[in-house]
Amino acid sequence: MQTIDNTMKLFFAELKAFSHSNITFKVNYEKNQIEIVDAPSGFLRKIYADDKAVAHLHDGVITLSYFK
Secondary structure: OOOHHHHHHHHHHHHHHOOOOOOEEEEEOOOOEEEEEEOOHHHHHHHHHOOOEEEEEEOOEEEEEEOO
16 A cells, blocks of 8 residues: 555545545544545545545545555
């Protein structure tokens, strides 16, 4: 998996390209992942389309990390 710095870099690139909606997320440094709390379906489809992204839904939160 990528480091948290690289994960944030990749996530922020996607976020910047999809800047027309509010997206709520948290950075979990302990687990080296991003936790998406609220996002539109178009943004989530874009994240899921990335073959290096690993996303899991648990208790209403999507955790996101990336493969190297």
